[in-house]
Amino acid sequence: MSWLTQTLSSSIGKKLIMALTGLFLCTFLIVHMIGNLQLFKSDEGLAFNTYTVFMTTNPFIKTISYGLYAFILIHAFDGLYLAYINQKARAKKYAKVNNQSTWASRNMGILGTVLLVYLVVHMGDFWYEYKFGHLPFKEYTIDLSEGTIIDTRQMPDGFMLNSKIEERLSDDNKSKTVIVKDLYQEAESSFANPLLVLFYILGMAAVSFHLVHGFRSAWQTLGANHPKYNPLFNFLGVWLFAIIIPIAFAAMPVYFFLKQL
Amino acid sequence: MSLTLKVWRQKNKDSEGSLETYALEGISPDMSFLEMFDVLNEQLIHENKEPIAFDHDCREGICGSCSMHINGRPHGPLTGVATCQLHMRSFSDGDTIVVEPWRAVAFPVMKDLVVDRSSFDRIISAGGFVSVNTGNARDANSLPVPKENADEAFMAAACIGCGACVAACKNASAMLFTSAKISQLALLPQGQAERKLRAEKMVAQMDSEGFGACTNTGACSAECPKEISMENIARMNREYLGAKLTSSRV
Missing domain, CATH: 3.10.20.30 (Beta-grasp domain)
Known part of the structure; x- marks a missing residue:
């Protein structure tokens, strides 16, 4: 075994992989949340739909997203493997246990499994639909001097574009039309289903519990346990990753659901 | 009663x-x-x-x-x-x-209540020591140790190897024990000569004994009769990964 495989297959090495991939996924969550906040704009999805085109065509973002898929899988399988090893280290269980640790820290494997299921559903709902499904196209007409949307129109069924977006200036140069795949509408129709909304809220609760322990824990694994930086790790782990991000994400399905009542 | x-x-x-x-x-x-x-x-x-x-x-x-x-x-x-x-x-x-x-x-x-803790002994034998030729004790002033380091090393050295950390950990991980033993020597000048080899060998031995891996729940430190800090585990991770990346052993 070379020194590198030896390192990565040691207990600390496996934890290192968990920490590095986990922190990468944390940074992804920040970007994903900021981008998706555009769902709350009342522009019938123009900003969100054009942002989606950018995120799925920009070569830099595309490269990172392949890395992201790989990291999700590595994080999940390394985590499950660690959970298996850890389970095996105590064959005979105690008759009585009085835990002195937090619930979240003891249940990272279960929380992670919930998140994996959530991810499969979430990617099936949107990523798969966007890439392989037949999403309708929407046309926006924008007044260029005011920057406002004058008119929107749902393109008929079966309408196709060669690209994901088409922009055209009007002859008098005063307005432009944008035709784009309507992922916003997909979110709108999906979140009319209260069960799916509930599922998303539970998913975000799992994110919250997973990260309230996970973010802080990743730094500990990397060897960063220091009185100067611990308050920052704790603050970010609790406020950003366990409160703000899950609430912002959970607000999205709730927003669409309430909008349609 | x-x-x-x-x-x-x-x-x-x-x-x-x-x-x-x-x-x-x-x-x-x-x-x-x-x-x-x-x-x-x-x-x-x-x-x-x-x-x-x-x-x-x-x-x-x-x-x-x-x-x-x-x-x-x-x-x-x-x-x-x-x-x-x-x-x-x-x-x-x-x-x-x-x-x-x-x-x-x-x-x-x-x-009954007696367990075989010789796996701890084998972790120590793998590197939890300093190889020093015996002879006269050196003059203490010739080997200055900052007070902070001495205190931290002493706190790690307070580990009595009882195994409560393993018993408390949901993964039966020995990382608090091993990290205390690596820390007490990594913090002192006497431990420098074998510092990298020690971290590599002790962690390898710990893994081979069938202990679980740490999930940073903190149960070990909470139950430790000597209240050994989780900072030692972070230090062990630094020592081990640093040693693996920089030691001359391939």
């Missing part, structure tokens, strides 16, 4: 074992937990029954022999205290107390 004890009884390494219930009367609140066990064993001997085997030696909290999982917690309900320093006043009259051995694949039960 009258108590009901549920104690793990196991004939030997290969037998199954089970919890047995014992009634005890007239226990003084000033007895230590181990003295209460002495009373119970006297009682069992008088009844011509096999006394309960349990590890103990100094009975003053420094040898790390005692190892009882009491009411779901290693060394019982107090913090920073080994079983021998736990007194019956921490319990109430009429309590039922469940006493089990440490549970870990790397700590096989030998008999």
